[in-house]
Amino acid sequence: MVIIMEKGVDEKQIEYVIERLDSLGFDVHRSTGVDHTLLGVIGNTSKIDVRDMQILPGVSDAYRISAPYKLVSREFKHSNTVIDIKGIKIGGPEAVIIAGPCSVESGEQTLVVAERVSAAGAKILRGGAFKPRSSPYSFQGLGEQGLKYLREAADKFNMLVVTEVMDKDQIPLVSEYTDIIQVGARNMQNFSFIKALGTVKKPIFLKRGISATIEEWLMSAEYILSGGNKDVILCERGIRTFETYTRNTLDISAIPVVKKLSHLPIFADPSHGTGLRDKVIPMARAAIAAGADGLMIEVHPEPEKALSDGAQSLYPDQFEELMDQIRVIAEVIGRKISNKAEKVR
Amino acid sequence: MVIIMEKGVDEKQIEYVIERLDSLGFDVHRSTGVDHTLLGVIGNTSKIDVRDMQILPGVSDAYRISAPYKLVSREFKHSNTVIDIKGIKIGGPEAVIIAGPCSVESGEQTLVVAERVSAAGAKILRGGAFKPRSSPYSFQGLGEQGLKYLREAADKFNMLVVTEVMDKDQIPLVSEYTDIIQVGARNMQNFSFIKALGTVKKPIFLKRGISATIEEWLMSAEYILSGGNKDVILCERGIRTFETYTRNTLDISAIPVVKKLSHLPIFADPSHGTGLRDKVIPMARAAIAAGADGLMIEVHPEPEKALSDGAQSLYPDQFEELMDQIRVIAEVIGRKISNKAEKVR
């Protein structure tokens, strides 16, 4: 941290700031410039609130020199984190595609989707069994029965499962069925929950909060890593902006930004990111072109009858066409996307 | 809900929409205008997603006629909700002032603040024992010991206690010590948690999420009321905007807006709303002038040594001065704020 004292500051004010930092256990490097005295604070300043320094008498401003996160940073670990789950490698040269319905609605629906998306090259099956809904009157998911349908469908087509957990009490139950635990955007700063995920033995799929900065998002990942769980996958899923035509604004630039700041894999979810089926396809292409390590895409056999988010779910045929397009785009930047599967049934 | 069909829509498309609504259990009132056919959907449409209608073939647009919330609305209950806690009435003619430190740091600190703020007219003592922090390396609160300090100080000066609960597991423990359960901004859409609060026998102090619309906030209150707990106090605490000089932007206009839409009491928290001590005072005055039912204000005996949020905490003397000012302002709009207490010790 660097603290800049006001022009013409009183020597006593400088001493007060130094004493205050000393009492907090920091060394201070003092530098007297022509106009301003600068104080360089030495040590791990991540636990000091910058605002507490800015408000001290005689202080003009204070800035952090280092990022407030550590374990998630590329400075701390240079090489990409690659998470290997039953042989599927996330964060490696192959971009991995997650697909499936918004909500698990029935065993049949889940099987149909799993068959189609795995045939097209998706490796991971998604589907919500516990649904966070802004209205208490909306469909809240099938619960454990939904988890069973998901696991069965995934096993039949040799896929992994990712599904959302809504609080720490659900972790044990959901862990019996899923390979990856998804944290929804609204829970990104539910600190009790993400702290608990630090001791879980499953990879975490951490969605970005709807108005979170990238730094806040990485700080939430830091909670998980600092608890001991190193397997975090980040997922950009759209931020809130003034544009109302789309449901959210998918921040494609977050992909290269995260790639530079962190070693963790970064995915994009164009379904929630746009909320509109015909925008999912161009945005999925854009995310791969920008370097995403994977995509999460909602697919439904009959979107117009979906119990949630039908408006943003692709038809299976559209998903297949999209996969063909992104295979070519991935190669442009030296990535790969898995081929269509041989017919299974 | 009103559904507007496109100009020149196919009769079959109209029929498809009507069938779809019928299968969901709704009656439809069809009206054929010069340019557009309108479909009025009759019944409780709060469980339909507007976007699912907008995406049907031939549909131009769809709008909700009624608000998606019901129990919290002033339409549903005309008179103001007044919550009586041990004789202190929240939402009545008297604006009620909550004050205290950001975090409970010690028994002594809590006692000193409680004495000063109660003397100045505050009726409720605030203080955090479990702190939601964006960094895992920041001070996380004293836990149960903090709750004890808070209760002791409040009892000594005849005050109520409000303190934050971070997840549903903490509810039983914190309920032993507090009179009011605070839900932090980042938990406003933690649906597992707020659903659990619907069956709790304590009033809930529900802060607005940092980028939540007023409608989303009221929907979260609806979760609590629909679970059976009618005692919800709303608190505007600043929204995220592009302005960086203040920590957040306190949305003063939310006060009259909520007053019109809902019967629930509405408070303001100018401490988190601005993040800067010298802005707390004018914004506290503004909130009272706009009709707030009360304020939550951070006060610390030595803000420059606070373990959290010192930058936004008032000195006890400043708090006293503020109380004198808002007493006059409250009267302008026919409200009252309690007088200074007689010396207690």
Place this chain on the structure above:
Amino acid sequence: MVIIMEKGVDEKQIEYVIERLDSLGFDVHRSTGVDHTLLGVIGNTSKIDVRDMQILPGVSDAYRISAPYKLVSREFKHSNTVIDIKGIKIGGPEAVIIAGPCSVESGEQTLVVAERVSAAGAKILRGGAFKPRSSPYSFQGLGEQGLKYLREAADKFNMLVVTEVMDKDQIPLVSEYTDIIQVGARNMQNFSFIKALGTVKKPIFLKRGISATIEEWLMSAEYILSGGNKDVILCERGIRTFETYTRNTLDISAIPVVKKLSHLPIFADPSHGTGLRDKVIPMARAAIAAGADGLMIEVHPEPEKALSDGAQSLYPDQFEELMDQIRVIAEVIGRKISNKAEKVR
């Protein structure tokens, strides 16, 4: 400006940065800390783009120490700027109220409003003759005829006139009729225009852009002052946020923030700030409680028939009631608002 070099930076990279600054005419104060080398840049750095420094090899970050504005800052001029126009003092102890219709629609309408608002204590008459409208098909104002109506009505009731100018070509014409030139929010960063206002001999009423930071707003005022015109009045008129219930979100905290950063008078416009008549009154009270130097309020004799912004215009009776309320509030913070006028006609 302070430039912080990366940990373990190459000596050549440090030298390159110093040379670069030297070639731009700056002296550099170098300070070698334990972890980081800091470079203090001496001189007027307002013409350097911080990002150009941040991108140089070996640079970790760069920060401005001083604000990018100078003439508008309270550091530069400690005492409040008081603008005296025909004996009416803006920025002094008395808060000055501007009122009138959104658009000038007729001579009669303007006279009726002027009579009522001046009787209630307003000192300045507002009204648009050239209207910036987001649709080319909306009413665009009466033009010069509107200016005439405005001047006549103001003269009859001994008021000043403020009206909007939309580009630099209109300055000479409008100057014949108005006492104060208003710059609309959408023109706050129309640099050709605001540069031209620097040489005008009329006070400028500069509205904040809809998504402008306070710093950007002050920079626009700096353009005007640096051109030679010292008489700028700032006006907060609502910023764009995610809340849709109100038209904009009136940033009341901008009032104390501007008061601290600048010596210029700061007004608030709760009419545009909320867009809703019944929210104008509480927000006007809030602005005065927060320390505004004045208000701009839309009043219309028959708002429901207004050609623009009827939804946010007060009835004359409401305006009168509001004036009575804010007179009391102003006194709480040692301000004054002028009394009701003696009947004139």
Place this chain on the structure above:
Amino acid sequence: MVIIMEKGVDEKQIEYVIERLDSLGFDVHRSTGVDHTLLGVIGNTSKIDVRDMQILPGVSDAYRISAPYKLVSREFKHSNTVIDIKGIKIGGPEAVIIAGPCSVESGEQTLVVAERVSAAGAKILRGGAFKPRSSPYSFQGLGEQGLKYLREAADKFNMLVVTEVMDKDQIPLVSEYTDIIQVGARNMQNFSFIKALGTVKKPIFLKRGISATIEEWLMSAEYILSGGNKDVILCERGIRTFETYTRNTLDISAIPVVKKLSHLPIFADPSHGTGLRDKVIPMARAAIAAGADGLMIEVHPEPEKALSDGAQSLYPDQFEELMDQIRVIAEVIGRKISNKAEKVR
């Protein structure tokens, strides 16, 4: 427009609304539903302010059925607008690349950039001669001399010129040198200026305002088309969000949204959109993958010495590599990007 009356509304209130609409020249289609009476307003309602209807007594809400723009809409004109300038077709099957320095700094700099970017396949040369700067103390451009350098360089390498005009007075001068007139983001709602562009005989390159919705942007284009100039190219250049790591957030989803709503060509500017050189390349790829009709990219021979925006300018070698990548991506969606030119000098 559809107006929804409140439940249990008074018959007189309905009649008042109908009379009001009648006096404004509209026919009304009345439909009495079970709960609500709906009024369908027939005619061109683009000049009515929705808020004026919402505020009438007894009205629950009011919605526009049709978009407020007409000439720019795809409903009005189904086929894509293709603008042919000296044989270069904008909006056709070929995506057209604009490149050049942020500011024209010298004849030599401009020539060097033009040679390199045209060799790589760029067809249009960009460069600022009049620069809108947020500080009055920043470099404001070379003026007419800059225009001359730009024209000479473009002519030498057989390119078109696009450059920014800052107000209507500059139109005649700049028109002598440029092929396309650029309107900057801060001028998107400078209505005097964009109205004047409706009668100009040059295509207009209209950047999206920093916090403008797509609808507001299209309304500004509507101003130009309604004045008679049909040749408008839209350019997404990043919107303001809470993310501070990037300068702005390039809204890639605006590309498919505009393509659906309008027949006008849509470009993207990843240089301003991100503000960071190493983010320009992935975002340029993303824009092409999402279906952009072209890109505007800043290239500088020595970005670290640029007088403006050096931090976001590509080195010529980077630009060449980018062109190779987007050629492949364009083909995925059936588009083309022109090949490298034969060496010219």
